[in-house]
Amino acid sequence: MANVDKSTRNKLKKRRFYKRKGFWLTLILLGLVSAGVGYVFLEQYTRPYRERAYTYDLERINEVEIPSIIYDRHGKEIGRHFEQNRSPIPIKDVPKIFIEALKAGEDQRFETHKGVDYLGIGRAVYLNWKAGEETQGASTITQQLAKNAYDLVNESKRRDEPQFKRKIVEAFLAMRIEKRYTKQQILDFYVNRVLFGSGYYGIRSASLGYFGKEPKDLNALESAAIVGTIKSPTWCSPINHPERNRASRNLVLGRMAEAGTITNREAARLQGETLKLNPKPLARNTTHLYERVMDEIERELGEDALMAGGYKIYTSIDAGVQSAMEAKLSERLVTAEARNGYANQKRADFKKAKAANPENPGKAEYLQGAGLMIDHTTGEVLAHVGGRDYVDVPYDVIELGRRPLGTAFLPFVYAAGLERNLTAATVVEDEWMDNRSVMVGGREGVLGEWGMEVAMPKNEGRITARRALEASKIAASVRFAGMAGLENVVKTAEAFGLPMKDVEILPRLATGFESASLKEATRAISAFARGGETAPLKMTYVDRVVDIKGTTRYQRKIEMPTRLRPMGEDTAYIVHDMMRGSMEHGNTAGLSDMLIERPFSGAGKTGTTSDFSDNWFLGYNGKVACGIWIGFLQPGKSIYEGAFSRDLAMPVWAEAMNAASENFGGKVISQPENLVELKICSVTGQRATPYCYVTVHDTATSTPRTRSSEVTELFRKGTDNLPFCQEHSGGSPVASGSAAVGLAALAVIDTTPVRSKTPVLLGEDPYFTEQVMMEGATRAVPRTRTNVLDSFDLGDKEEPMKLPWPKRLEISPDY
Incomplete structure (x- = not known):
């Protein structure tokens, strides 16, 4: 019996500790205590973030963006900029295949969780630990909505807090959203807000931007491609990074197969297909000017600088000049299109076609125009009209276009000659020239004289260089360019900043055959107002940017600008004076009457090409330079026969200069x-x-x-x-x-x-054939007697006296 008891005691001693009831009771008690302590700790630690999550107004969850206001140089509002290109649509218009792709790619348990997917968090932690880096995210659709709707990332940066603390706020806010809104409402907010790459915000913007179709027409492959951009919108865009988008979209297709949305076979087939893009992005409420303003801000502050909205953007633009230029340009273009026999597309006809068939109105190839005015001292842009209609043609002529200068190139030809010791008095032949030596507008016949801009141009024989430029003579200017040396003309034009590299050294270049941009031409013409140096190479639009809190985010620095000096001040002034002469008795005669600045110390030059496809007017006063262009973006199209710049472009230039005269007039251009x-x-x-x-x-x-x-x-x-x-x-x-x-x-x-000071004549003059001009007299001193030459004197109309022929004079050989 004693042995039995001893054996029993030994067995009890050998029983493992974890099989004892006391051990488990103790362990459970410790677990409960730890859990309680952990809960209290977690409650205390997360309380500030939970309280922060309750400060956000859920009523504002669908406010997508606060616009930034654009002001002119006088503080007048000239426009509003929306950073995000979006067009919200109701969730019922979003196809089911896209919703399923979205859930598969971003939130597989969207329908069951309450804002936070704890299983997803655990899975992401495990996979990231296994990979040794962060490869998986666990944010639900609701968390992403919270982050985007309330700009939590930028707020976290301002607070200088680590990412995990922002994630805590995001989680609590997501749970609030789930309690307030239905799943369908959350999807509606999300698909209309999120960035899908390439600047497309919301599903409709992305669908049109990538595939040129409404969201309801998206298929599985296209839906997966759009969803594939969400994790990295910049780097997974199918337009900018097609290979990266292919990898992300195939991942989404695989998850769709796992979820049963599509079959494995269908997923494999779609993963091997090439994505077909057909971009037809939404037309944003913007203009060519706003684009240039935003471009400058992006260069100075970064691509996402204005993402939050609510900024005040103060520019160098003068709203009065901008408005006047736009209105007058539109008027002259309509006038050109209304001309009898006008054979090109008209803007009004295109608009009618677009209204009748919005999906396929055809190409907008109607007459275009552009204008640029700059302060040639500072380089500030006062007016920028980059095209006729941004919605139809977003192409900015000023920023991107180059067209032949035509006769607007002539001032630079004469500057080249004067720099090489030719003068304004140099005589050139104004006679018809064989076009085979120039080959402009054909190879046969004579070179045309379109530069005078008259219906019946006439040659004047031998004329001075001044007269040739004043009248915008073609043949005479070609001959002058030959005297100056065509290589010298090219070098001088390059010195002005005009693109003449690798041009053919042929006489036709003197007629403005080569192309330049409106920006380059306007900068170049300013040199004649500035004593031989151009306006700054860098043109600016933005003065300062102030954020919604009143903090100045950007202030333009006042720096010594870089300029070009293509000629001396003497050459600049002489050519300037020659162009001024054109305003009195040349091809710009009548311009002075259009201007309200009196006296007007500036000048300008018309520009017409031989085929009447391009009209220019370039000019300046003591403070500003302005350029106007009218023509087609498609090459080889004539505006109409006899389309002269004095009729189309010059009135626009005059209107813009009049609008600028109050603030930018009055400065005299002094003679050196x-x-x-x-x-x-x-x-x-x-x-x-x-x-x-x-x-x-x-x-x-x-x-x-x-x-x-x-x-x-x-x-x-x-x-x-x-x-x-x-x-x-x-x-x-x-x-x-x-x-x-x-x-x-x-x-x-x-x-x-x-020169005689008084009308004195020594010796006999029986026929009064000599007339002495007094110093400073504007006409001959009238005679009081009649002679045989009076028939040519038109001072006073008199009847001619008929006299017999004098007898033959005989000289005696004795003398």
Whole structure:
């Protein structure tokens, strides 16, 4: 018996401790205590985040974006910018296949959890531990909605807190959302808010942006491709990163097969297919100007700088100038389209076609126009009209386009010549030129004279360079370019910042055959107002950006701008003066009457191409430079025969300059001190004499009239040593060794011809053939007697006296 008891005691001693009742009771008690302590600790630790989650207003969950306001330089609102390209639709218009793809890719237990998927969290922790890096996420659709709707990421950054603390807030907020809204409402909020890559917010924006179709028409492959962008919208876009999107979309297709939405065979087939894109993105409520403003902000602050919205963007734009330019440009384009025989597409017709068939209205190929005005001291943009209608044609002509300059290129041709010691008095032939030597608009016939912008252009024979530029002569300008050297013309144009690299050195380049952008041309023309240096290379739109709290996020720095100096100040002023002459008696005559700034110290130049496909007007005053372009984006299309820039582009330029005159007018462009004035003969370009006259036709009386050909011309010192006019003086070259001194030889004598101060004549003049011009007189002193030459004197209309022919003069050989 004793042995039995001893054996029993030994068995009890050998019983394992974990088989004892006391052990489990103790373990359970410790577990409960630990759980209680853990709960209290967790409750205390998470309380601030739970309380934070209750501060968010659930009524605002569907407010998608606060617009940023764009102001002009005077504080006037000129537009509103929405960063996010979206178009919300009701959840009933979203196809079931997309919803199933979304659940499979982002939240497989969406229908059963209460905002947080604890199984998903555990699975993600295990897979991330196994991979040694973060490869899985566990955020539910509701958590993602909370993060996006209340911008929790940026808030966390401002608080400088780690990601896991933001996740805690996100989880509590998701549970609040689940209690407040139904699953269908949550899906509605989500699919209309989330970013699906390439700037597409919401399912409709993405569906149209990637596939050109409404969401209801999406198939399984397209739905998976869109869902595949969610985890990394920037790097998984099917447009920008098709291979990465392929990998993510195939993962979604695999999960759809696991969920039973599609079969394994169907998933395998779709995973091997090539995704077909057909982008037809939503037209955003924006303009070419807003795009440039946003581009500048992105360069300075980053791509997502304005994502939160609510910013105040102060720009350099002058709303008055912008509005005037837009309105006048639209008016002139409509006028061009209304012309009898206009053969191109009209904007009004395209709009009708678009209204009748929104899905397929055809291409918008109607007449376009653009305008740019800059402060040529600071480089600030005052007006930017990049096209006629952003909705139809978002292509920005100013930023992206280049078109042939036509006759707007001529000032740069003459600057090249003046820089190489030709002068405004250099004589060129204004006669018809064989087009085979230029080959503009064909290979045969004569070179046209479209630059004068008149229906019946006439040649004037020998003319000065000034007259050639004033009248915008084509043949004469080609000859002048030849005198300057075509290589020199190209080098000078490049120095102005015009794109002339690798151009063919042919005479046609003098006619403005090569292309330039409106930005390049406007900057280049400003050099004539600035003493030979251009406006800054960098043009700016944004002055400062202020966030919703009033903090200045960006302020433009005032720096010394980089400019080009293609010519000296003397050349700049002479060409400027030649263009001013065009406003009085050249092809821009009448421009002064259009301008309200009086006196107007600036100038401008028309620009028309040989085929009338492009119209330009480039000009400036003492503070601003402005360029206007009208034409087609498609090459080879003529506006209409005889489409001149003085009729289409020049009025737009004048209207814009008038709008700018109050704030940017009045500055005088001063003449440099190293220029001298000389009186020359306008016929020969040589120094004037008292005998320099030309005969002109008096249209009022239909009779010839004589007038002085003396004009005042500007010369750079060193280029003013001219001979006296030989054509009207009767002088001729003197034979070598002759004792006689001809009038032409007086060119080497630094003197001034003697002019009578009073009408005095020594010696007999029976026929009163000589008339002496007094210094400063504008016409001849009237005579009081009649002679045989009075029939050519139109000062006072008199009956001519008929006199017999004089007898033959005989000279005796004795003398």
